[in-house]
Amino acid sequence: MxxxxxxxxxxxxxxxxxxxxxxxxxxxxxxxxxxxxxxxxxLQRMHRHPEIKQELIQRTQKRPSLHRVHLLLRYAPDDGLFAVFLAALRSRRCARRFRDWLQQHEDVLSVRKIALSGKGESFDGAGAVRFFHDRLDQIRELAGHPEWSVRYMSCKILLHDTDERSRRALREMFHDPHSLIRRTMAEEFAPIDESERDYLLSQLQRLLTDDYVHEVRTAARQRLHASFKAYQTPDLGELSQVQILHVLEQLVPGVPEDHDLALQQLGARNIEIQLQAARFAQQAGVLSRLLRDADPSDSTAMARTTKLLQHAAESGEVRFLYALRERQELSPASLEIAASILNKRGPVQLIPALLSQAIKLDPESSALNARVYREACRAAARRGDAEAAAVLRRSLFDTARKPAQAALILAELTGQHAQQLVPPLLKLLKDPEYPLRSELEQTLARFDHTEYLPQLLDIVASDRQNQPHIVRISAFQVIGQLQLPSTLQSILEHLPVLPLQQAREFADHLARHDSKEFSRRVLDILSGEDGKVRAALIAAVPATGNKDFIKPIRSALTDADPLVRSAAAWALMEYGDTRSLKDARALLRDPVMRVRSEAAHALGQYGNDSLLKELGEVARDPQEAVAVQHAAIQGLKHSSSPAAVPVLAAILQQDTDDQLLHAAGDALAAKTSPKELEELIIALKDADPQLRSRLTEAFGRMGEAGEESLIELLQEDIASLRPYITEVLEKTGCIDATVRRLSHRDPEVRRTAAQQLSIIGTAAAFRGIVVAARDPDTEVRVMVTKALERLAGPEGKEILAELEKDPDRRIRKYTLWALERIKAGEL
The missing domain is CATH 1.20.5 (Single alpha-helices involved in coiled-coils or other helix-helix interfaces)
Structure with a gap:
């Protein structure tokens, strides 16, 4: 311690x-x-280990130090001089050491070695000028060196020297073959007087339009906007195609003038220019805005927007369509444009988003909604992926009781995505209450039959207890539309599934089978026993045009089965077999009412004039069944012979059942050809008041088709019929409706109305004509003039007197005005 x-x-x-x-x-x-x-x-072994040298160069560039500079100058002067140069610009001690080294190497090669050891690294040019102030002559000599890195170093230094020799060398560098030097000139050249400023402007414009390197053009554009505030985009009309591409590439987002220029060029015919314009417009947000802001109320603007966006898509720019995935849903007008594009091109992954928005619209509320719905379904059916097919599948079930929407979907299904779409289509086909059976049948037939044919054959062959009859009919119709040789016998044997009228319409499918085999099979069945099968087949075969079946069908007129006799009567009439008329006429006295009805209908539709009179007697016979009378009238209605008109008029003259009178009137209303109308006017001419009233009512039911034919009949100028025709036109309201069309905004409609009123030529017609005398359209006024000239003649005195005394002051005024102009030759 x-x-x-x-x-x-x-x-x-x-x-x-x-x-x-x-x-x-x-x-x-x-x-x-x-x-x-x-x-x-x-370091002494650097020639064997170059990575050591690079490591030292990188360290020196990152953190300059006198020690590292000393090492580089001693052991790596060829490769490390540029790193030493950069260190000298940042450190005074390094600068003194580097100057000492340069004094020991007093030649232009030393400066050239510095540049050659670099790789185009940027540096402080102003500091370099100060460092090399006593060697600027050597720097100028390097401006023409073959190596670009040497010229680049010279450029960077001379940019900060105001000597005229340096300025001249710099001006030449705007045309240097290396892009980095041209870009540096565009970015850093500082004019020292007004002439150099003008020269800079011209060179920047040249680089912008003519240089083939993107970074140089970009530098030129940026410098133009930074240093020349009044700069405007050059007139593209004076540029070549390549120059236009370069200008469009450098347009500035956020500048309205550039936006307008891009949209203008988007409508160009050149696809390259379209693409460049579209790329800029997309970058600036213009295309997306156009899509979102589409306005259907302005048809001109809507058409322009649609055309621009379609051009953009055609050129390859479709990114604006991704607006479909934004949280805010697009308007129907925007969806219509997107659908029109996605139907042909564009990302298929966007189609489900389009369809999901479109199916929310009500197609019955507007034509626009219907178009959007249809186009979206078309895009999904033709170009859509599995996700789009899944949306279609859900939509088929969701619209099962919405016929308008369902019809639009079914019409666009093309047979693609069978695995996803066939099962719901089959399920809908088995639903007896599904309303669009015909459309569904046609749709299913467009798909690969191997996906559903066995199921359809099972449905057709099943008992009524297992499948409703309407479902069996649909399945049979689909099989028939497929026209498969493998299903011929099944079709022939199950033809009774169809009602007789549908069996006749079904024959078009049968006619496309092999003729020899088809004939053999049919003849075998016609010689068989089953009445339903024979009747269905007899009803169907006339449409095939094969006359090999006429003989057995004639024999069927006396068959024991009423259904076969009825079918035989129709078939022989459809064949046009005149030899069978006598035997077919005998069916009008058949003991079975249904046979008499079918015979009356068939003979009325296809019979000759003498047979039509006999059918008139059948229709007027009070002892005949009402159903047979109606069938006779229906046959007369569908007859193409004008001789049916007086027969029907005779039925109207009878005091008979109101339903028969109404049916006869409907039949006459269907007679709108000029020949038939002529017969009808003749009947009207000689009719008593009661028949005249009933015939006029029939004329009223004809609508515009009958009115146009009556006006055509007037042009034939049959004097004896004219007053009766004009009387009908006046009583049915045709003249008043035509006068109202004189105020339509469409001049073509007004021209047609003026022409028709001129042809009619009654006082009521002229009341409208005189008002049209001041129409702004020249052609309308010419027609009015020609019509009014008739009033100046002897035949127009009565009409003129009536118009001059018209209770409407305006009519009186216009009549006098028009006649004065006619007399003066000024109208």
């Missing part, structure tokens, strides 16, 4: 600490010296 106390008292710990510190410093110095010696030895 005493020894420890004495040591502490003498200050021993302090001496010990100092000794330890000295020892640590000695060790650290030794380690550093050893590492430096190793590093120096590694």
């Amino acid at each position: 005493n020894i420890i106390s004495e040591l502490l008292a003498s200050g021993w710990p302090v001496h010990l600490g100092a000794a330890l510190l000295l020892l640590a410093l000695l060790i650290l110095t030794t380690v550093v010296l050893i590492r430096q010696r190793r590093f120096i030895r590694r």
